[in-house]
Structure formats: structure tokens, C-alpha cells
Amino acid sequence: MTRKTQLIITGLAVLMVMATLALLATLVLAEPALAGKLEEAIAKTPVGEAAGMIHPGAAKGFMGIPGAPHHFFLFYILWGIWVGWIFSSVGAFGGIMAGVGHISVFGLSDFAGGFKKTSPGLNKMLTDSIRTSNQYLVGLSALISSFTYYRMGRLVLPLGLCLAVGGILAGYLVPLLTVGKMDVSVYVGFFGIVVFAVAFVLFYETTPAGQAKKKAAKAAAKAFEAAHIKKSGEVSAEHAKGVQVTHWGLSRIAFTFYGQEFSFNPIWPLLGGFVINGISALIGVGGGFLYVPFLTSVAGLPMFIVAGTSALAVLVGMIVNIFNMMVVRQVPVDFILISTELIGIAIGSVLGPVTSKKIPEVWLKRIFVALAIYVGIGYLTKGFMGHSILPGM
Amino acid sequence: MEMHPLYLFLDPYLIWFFRLTGQAEVNFYLGTLAVAILALLVGEFTSFLASFVVRRHFEQVAGEAKKYQDVSMEALKSGDRPAYEAANEVANDAFSKSFFMQIALSATFFWPIFFFLGWMQYRFFELEFPIPFTGYSLGYIGVFILLYIPVYILFKKIKRKLSYSRGIRVILDSYTETPRESKGLLDRLPPAADQQP
Numbered sequence: 306m307t308r309k310t311q312l313i314i315t316g317l318a319v320l321m322v323m324a325t326l327a328l329l330a331t332l333v334l335a336e337p338a339l340a341g342k343l344e345e346a347i348a349k350t351p352v353g354e355a356a357g358m359i360h361p362g363a364a365k366g367f368m369g370i371p372g373a374p375h376h377f378f379l380f381y382i383l384w385g386i387w388v389g390w391i392f393s394s395v396g397a398f399g400g401i402m403a404g405v406g407h408i409s410v411f412g413l414s415d416f417a418g419g420f421k422k423t424s425p426g427l428n429k430m431l432t433d434s435i436r437t438s439n440q441y442l443v444g445l446s447a448l449i450s451s452f453t454y455y456r457m458g459r460l461v462l463p464l465g466l467c468l469a470v471g472g473i474l475a476g477y478l479v480p481l482l483t484v485g486k487m488d489v490s491v492y493v494g495f496f497g498i499v500v501f502a503v504a505f506v507l508f509y510e511t512t513p514a515g516q517a518k519k520k521a522a523k524a525a526a527k528a529f530e531a532a533h534i535k536k537s538g539e540v541s542a543e544h545a546k547g548v549q550v551t552h553w554g555l556s557r558i559a560f561t562f563y564g565q566e567f568s569f570n571p572i573w574p575l576l577g578g579f580v581i582n583g584i585s586a587l588i589g590v591g592g593g594f595l596y597v598p599f600l601t602s603v604a605g606l607p608m609f610i611v612a613g614t615s616a617l618a619v620l621v622g623m624i625v626n627i628f629n630m631m632v633v634r635q636v637p638v639d640f641i642l643i644s645t646e647l648i649g650i651a652i653g654s655v656l657g658p659v660t661s662k663k664i665p666e667v668w669l670k671r672i673f674v675a676l677a678i679y680v681g682i683g684y685l686t687k688g689f690m691g692h693s694i695l696p697g698m
Numbered sequence: 699m700e701m702h703p704l705y706l707f708l709d710p711y712l713i714w715f716f717r718l719t720g721q722a723e724v725n726f727y728l729g730t731l732a733v734a735i736l737a738l739l740v741g742e743f744t745s746f747l748a749s750f751v752v753r754r755h756f757e758q759v760a761g762e763a764k765k766y767q768d769v770s771m772e773a774l775k776s777g778d779r780p781a782y783e784a785a786n787e788v789a790n791d792a793f794s795k796s797f798f799m800q801i802a803l804s805a806t807f808f809w810p811i812f813f814f815l816g817w818m819q820y821r822f823f824e825l826e827f828p829i830p831f832t833g834y835s836l837g838y839i840g841v842f843i844l845l846y847i848p849v850y851i852l853f854k855k856i857k858r859k860l861s862y863s864r865g866i867r868v869i870l871d872s873y874t875e876t877p878r879e880s881k882g883l884l885d886r887l888p889p890a891a892d893q894q895p
Contacts, residue, residue, distance in 0.1 A: 385805075392802035393752075396794055399802065441812070519791065525784035530769045533776060563774040565782075597797070601790055607774065607782070608767050608789040640816030641702055647809035654802030655748050658755030 343368060343430065343637045350424035357423035367413060368434065368639045374412040378645050384410055385649015386656065391673070393657025395666065398507065398673045400590035401500055404439045405680055406646070408493055409698055414687075417489040425488075432489040433636045439589025440626060441643050461548050461606070461614050463558045467571045468596065468618035471578025476625030479586035484636060492588075494688020497681050499588050504677030511670045548610060567606060574600075582622035705817045712817055726825070727841070733818065734846040737810040738853055745807040756799060763792035815842060 347370060351358045359371055366375030384406045392399035408414040417431035509515045551566070552559040559568040581595045596615035600606050606614075683698030701709065716729030749756075770785035818838050826835035836844075 389802045389805060393799045396798035399798060519788075522784040522787040525781060526766055526769050526773075526788050529773055529778060529781035529785065533772060533778075563771055565774050565777070565779075597790060597794065601786065605783070607770055607786055608763070608793050611790075640812045640819055644809050644812035644816055647805045647812060650802055650805035651744060651748060651809055654799065654805060655751045657799070657802065658752045661755065 343370075346424065346427040346430050347371075350420060350427050356419045357421075367411070367416070367431075367642065368637055374416050376411060378641075381411075381642060381645040382649040382652070385646040385651075386653040387649075388646070389650035389653020389655075390657045390660070391653070392650070393654045394661050394664070395669050395673060398503060398677065400439070401503055401677065401680070403646070403650075404435075404496055404588070404590050407435045407438055408496065408684070411642075414489050414493055421488060421490070426485070428489055429485050429487055430637065432487050432492045433484050434638055435489070436487075436492065436587070436589040437627070437636045437638050438643055440585065440623075441638070461550070461560055461610055463550060463553065463560075463571065464569065464574055464600070464606075465614045465617040467574035468578035468600075468614070469621040471575040471580075472582035472618050472622035473625050475579045475581075475583035476586050476622050479583050480626070483587060490688050490691065492688070493684045496588055496590075497684030497686075497688055499584065499590065500677050500684060501681040504674055504681055507670050507677060508674045511667055511674060516667065562607065562610065578618055578622070582618075582626065585622060586626045701820045702816070705820060708817065709821075712814075713821070716821075726822070727845070730818070730838070730841050731845050731849070733814045734842060734849050737814045737846070738849055740810040741807040742853070742857075744809070745803065748803055748806040752799075752803065756796070756803075759792060759796045759799060763789055763796055766792060811846070815839060818842065 347359055352361065354360045354363075361371050363372035364375060365371050366373030384402075388399050388403045388406065391402055413431065413435055417428050417435070420428040420431070510519075548560055548562050550558070550560045552568070556570055556572075557568055558571055559566060561567070577596075577599045581599065584595075596618055597608070597611050600611045600615060601608065679695060680698065683693040683695040686695070687693035687698050712733065713729075715732035716725050718728050719725055766785045766789035770782050770789055773779075773782035773785055815838075822838040825838050827837075827841065828835045
């Protein structure tokens with residue numbers, strides 16, 4: 306059996322054990338599955354036509370709730386096209402826009418906010434549904450890419466283990482502590498904080514300093530390539546060994562790769578996995594794309610092995626999050642909304658590459674920075690002050 | 699729950715799969731299996747179509763990630779840490795782009811799952827299957843997921859033998875190969891029309 310096969314089998318076994326443990330853990334402390342949680346929440350809501358009430362005769366909208374926002378399906382597809390276009394043009398900001406759609410564009414947070422005093426249970430259930438819907442659009446779609454990288458068997462097992470354990474803990478604890486308890490205004494406020502963080506990162510990338518750093522890195526890489534890359538691509542026996550773990554310890558884990566030694570303190574990937582998957586479970590966006598920069602900055606790992614290692618963490622975290630929210634905690638989700646949005650994202654994913662050559666990336670990022678700051682200020686003030694100081698939020 | 703008009707149209711065809719035998723539980727499992735297969739096939743078809751449209755751009759982005767990944771590995775081999783860090787940074791940027799592109803493209807595969815789950819929600823929302831020796835139960839979503847996964851795994855094995863999937867596999871595999879196996883993308887694929895000499 307080759308080393309690569311051993312790694313793959315070991316990794317798969319670890320994955321299965323973790324997923325089984327996560328499943329057992331969630332089942333042990335899970336509430337019994339009760340059909341009609343949404344119907345119960347609706348039944349407890351005052352009947353009437355004023356805000357914060359439900360009129361049974363009103364047209365049904367989101368999740369079949371009478372009087373809930375309802376839009377022509379093309380609207381959801383169009384928004385999905387916008388989200389998919391952003392994903393395939395710039396990247397990270399697509400998840401934010403998916404959340405903005407659910408929160409503001411489709412009017413779901415205002416609808417949920419109306420029940421804050423009259424039906425807190427419905428308010429919180431709608432908040433959880435928005436979170437889970439965000440997660441589906443962003444997190445589940447990473448499943449395919451996760452398998453693609455993981456198939457390679459290129460992962461640093463102890464690193465992947467630490468990330469996955471942290472991710473599982475967050476994927477279990479965050480829904481346990483927040484499902485059914487988070488007011489929509491609090492959720493919107495936290496969402497605004499994440500949007501500001503993304504805006505900051507995007508902004509830095511558009512500054513002369515940020516762009517100069519990228520240009521310098523590319524120039525250095527090209528210079529090395531021109532001077533040193535051999536066409537034959539021969540690999541010595543030492544380098545062909547791949548990842549070799551040389552030291553396991555509570556404060557330091559070391560491994561060699563291509564003749565170079567790398568090491569890390571296991572507490573950092575444990576914490577990193579917890580925080581990253583915690584953000585993903587709490588807000589519904591972020592997560593997967595944070596693993597790679599986290600791993601490269603904390604451990605200085607080559608992208609070659611970071612892709613596979615982070616894929617394992619993304620996969621495990623996503624399984625726990627979505628299983629916990631949907632199957633165990635029975636958070637209702639509007640599948641028609643998600644499926645029409647996904648159709649739009651699919652179309653946008655094809656349009657992005659077509660238009661990317663015509664619009665410089667740096668200008669796209671500048672537009673999104675402005676948009677992110679607008680959305681961030683709007684949601685922060687809406688969430689923590691009770692109303693947005695900017696229109697449209 | 700009032701069914702959406704689109705689902706009303708599809709309902710007679712989809713519910714047929716849930717009425718194949720005389721046993722209600724068996725019918726549900728068979729029907730869910732059929733719906734899972736349908737979701738997989740439709741998703742496979744739409745992702746197949748999308749991959750052809752975006753192929754060139756995807757190759758470009760993935761190729762850049764792979765190129766600088768190879769350079770960073772060479773720099774590691776020769777012990778040039780600054781060159782390794784520079785090339786690794788460029789590779790990571792390119793990887794992030796292709797990662798998000800894959801996320802968006804994955805929607806072309808996943809949308810049918812939610813579409814069919816939406817129909818099942820109208821029909822089987824209150825259905826529960828008690829898990830033996832526990833006080834808990836599994837709903838229609840849990841059963842669908844548990845049936846979808848093995849269908850997906852089996853289909854992947856069959857798909858490898860189908861020639862149409864080779865093109866897509868080349869795209870997805872090419873930039874994740876090890877350096878010693880790596881070849882330029884253009885060496886492995888037929889040249890696009892504007893790249894022919």
C-alpha cells in the first residue's frame with residue numbers, strides 16, 4: 306500500500322469517526338423531532354392585520370407564512386445571478402450579498418423584526434431560518450470543491466484534526482446556544498460586523514501598498530521561476546515523500562515537506578477552526594475561505610497542502626452545522642427560495658468569467674468596498690440601535 | 699400547505715414513484731430514492747453544461763494557481779525561503795479565486811436537491827421515522843440525505859467510465875496534481891480555437 310493510499314484511508318477513517326461522533330453527540334442532546342414547529346409558532350402569534358400579527362387570510366409568502374414577503378420567483382433568480390457573478394468575479398463578497406438578499410432585499414429581517422414583542426418565538430425561528438439559508442447557499446456549495454481537494458490525499462493530518470475538532474465544537478455549540486434564542490436585530494448587527502471585516506480586507510487589497518505587495522510577490526516568484534525551474538521536473542527521493550509528521554506534542558507538532566520543516570502549536574488551529582466555523586454557524590457566511598489565509602499566515606504552509614487540509618475542515622464543519630441546524634434543531638427553511646437562488650447563482654457563475662475580462666478586478670473590489678461599508682454601517686446601526694441610518698437596509 | 703403551481707404541475711409525476719408497492723414505508727423509501735436519483739441526474743446535467751461555458755476562464759485561473767504552486771515547491775526544494783513565500787502568496791491568491799469560482803459553479807449541481815426537497819416538504823412535512831431505541835425520529839430531509847449520499851458515490855464510480863465526464867474531470871483534476879505529475883493544461887487539452895497556431 307503506497308503512502309498516499311495510507312494517508313487517504315487514514316484521513317477518511319478520521320473523517321468518518323468525527324462525523325459519527327458529531328452525529329451521536331448532537332442526537333444525545335437533541336430535542337425530539339417535532340413536526341410543525343413553524344405552525345406552533347404561527348399559532349402563538351396574535352391574529353390581525355397590524356404589524357407583528359398574522360392574518361390567516363393573507364397571501365402566503367416566505368415559508369408559507371400568511372402575510373410574509375413574497376416576490377416573483379424571477380426576483381430571487383436575479384439576486385442569485387448577482388451573487389453568483391460576484392463569487393466568480395471577485396470571490397468572498399458573494400456570501401455577504403447572499404445574506405444581504407435574505408436580510409434586506411427580500412424584506413425578511415423587517416418581517417421577522419415585526420414579531421419581536423408580539424411573537425418572540427417566531428422572530429427567533431425566522432432568524433435561524435435566515436442563517437441556515439445563508440449557510441446553504443455558501444457552505445453546501447463548497448462540498449464539491451472540498452471533495453476535489455481531499456481526493457488528492459494531500460493533507461497534514463494533525464493539522465486537519467485540530468481544525469476539524471475546533472470546527473465540530475463550534476458547529477455543535479453555536480447552534481445549541483443560539484438556535485431559537487437569537488433576535489433578528491442582534492443577528493443583523495453581528496452580520497454588519499462581519500461585513501466590515503470583509504470590507505477592511507478588500508480595502509487593503511485595493512490600496513497602493515496592498516497592490517504593491519502583490520506585485521512584488523509575483524515578480525519575485527517569476528524571477529525564481531526564470532532562474533531555477535527545470536523543465537524535466539525531476540523530484541528527489543526526499544522530496545517525493547510528501548508530508549512526513551516528525552513530532553507530535555501538546556505544544557508543538559512538526560512535519561517536513563519537500564525537505565523543509567514546518568511546525569505549529571496545535572492550540573492555534575484548534576482555536577482557528579472553532580472561530581472560523583463558529584462564524585459560519587452563527588452568521589451563515591464566511592468559514593471556508595478563511596481557512597486558507599489562516600493556515601498560510603499561522604503556519605506558513607504551502608498552498609499545495611493547505612488546500613487539502615482546509616477541505617477536510619470545511620467538510621466536517623459544514624456537515625455538523627447543517628445537520629445540527631436542519632435535522633436536529635429542525636430549523637425550517639424555504640426550499641423554493643433557496644432553489645431559485647441557486648439557479649441564479651448557477652447562471653451568475655457562468656456570467657462571471659464572461660465579463661471578468663472586461664472589468665478590471667481592482668475596480669470591482671473598489672465598488673464592493675464602498676458597498677460593504679454602506680451595508681456594514683446600515684446593519685450595525687439597524688442591529689444595535691434599532692434602525693438603520695442609511696436607506697434601504 | 700398550499701402547493702406552488704410549479705410543484706402542482708410536477709406532483710402527479712413525482713408522486714408516482716411513491717406508489718410502486720402496496721407498503722407505505724417501502725413506497726416512501728423507493729420514492730425518495732427515485733427523487734434523489736432525479737436530483738443527481740438533473741444537477742449533473744446542468745453542471746456539465748456550465749463547465750463547458752466557463753472552461754477556458756477556469757483553466758486560466760486554475761492554471762495560475764498551479765503554476766505558482768509548482769514554483770513555490772521548487773523554491774522549497776532549493777531552500778529559497780523568500781522565493782517560496784512570494785510564490786506561495788501568489789498561489790494562494792489564485793487559489794482563492796478558483797475556490798470561489800467553484801463555489802458558484804457548485805450551484806449548478808446542487809439546485810435540484812433543494813428544488814425536489816421543496817416538493818417533498820409539501821407532501822411529507824409531517825412524516826417521522828422513529829430511530830430505534832431512542833426517543834428521536836428522522837424526517838423526510840434526513841431520509842433524503844441518507845439516500846442521496848450512496849447514490850452520489852455510486853454514480854461517481856459509474857461516471858468515470860462515461861467519456862463525457864473525462865473533460866470535466868480534466869478541468870477539476872488538472873490544477874490539484876502533484877508537481878511531479880503536473881503538465882501544462884494546454885498539453886492535456888485540445889487547444890481552444892484562438893490558441894491554435
